[in-house]
Amino acid sequence: MNDHERDALLASAVRLRTEGRAEEARQRLLALGAAFPADAEVAYQTAWAHDVLGLEAEAVPFYERCLEGTGLSEEDRRGALLGLGSTHRVLGHHRRAVEVLRGGVEEFPDDGALRTFLAMALFNTGEHHESSRLLLELLAATSEDPHVRQYRRAIEHYAQDLHATM
Incomplete structure (x- = not known):
């Protein structure tokens, strides 16, 4: 199989997944992965197809x-x-989820979704202060709500120490 055929098969499998035909996509991706075992993009799409089907444990290696x-x-x-971080969290591997998501936030500090999922995993590990801090900082930085924007500085201040007073 050449790269052009690989690209066409991968696009077809992704299309199946987006059309709600995840099991068909998964089967095609598993076959494609057997032909291209070191292909990161094929592995990613295979993981995603497993996740969509609720097969989280099977998604992890991909x-x-x-x-x-x-x-x-x-x-x-x-x-x-x-x-990967979210999947570990769903599987109850909360410490591993925090590790993966923290690494993701370090690599992509501007990614609000990664920070949100990290906050959820931190909550699951009992790290409530850090979880709340992350969510408050994200809220202050991204909210379009005029009332939140009005109190942005105060929210950012309290995010650092929820026990503090101004």
Whole structure:
């Protein structure tokens, strides 16, 4: 199989997943992965197909494989880090979720989705202060609500120490 055929098969599998035909996509991606075992993009799409089907435990090795390899776009790498961290959280592997998501936030500090999922995983590990801090900082930085924007400085201040008073 050449690269052109690989690209066509991958696009077809992604289309199936987006059309709600995730099991068909998964089967095609597993076959494609057998032909291209070191292909990070194929591994990422295979992980995603497993996640969509609720097969989180089966998705983990594909996420790990795609993150170990090269060839993911920046956007797909962000998605893979979020997917792996979220999947670990769903599986109850909260410390591992925090580790993966923290690494994702370090790599992509501007990614609000990664910070949000990290906050959820931190909550699950009992790190409530850091979880709240992350969410308050994200709220202050991204909210379009005029009332939140009016109190942005105060929210950012309190995010650092929820026990503080002005």
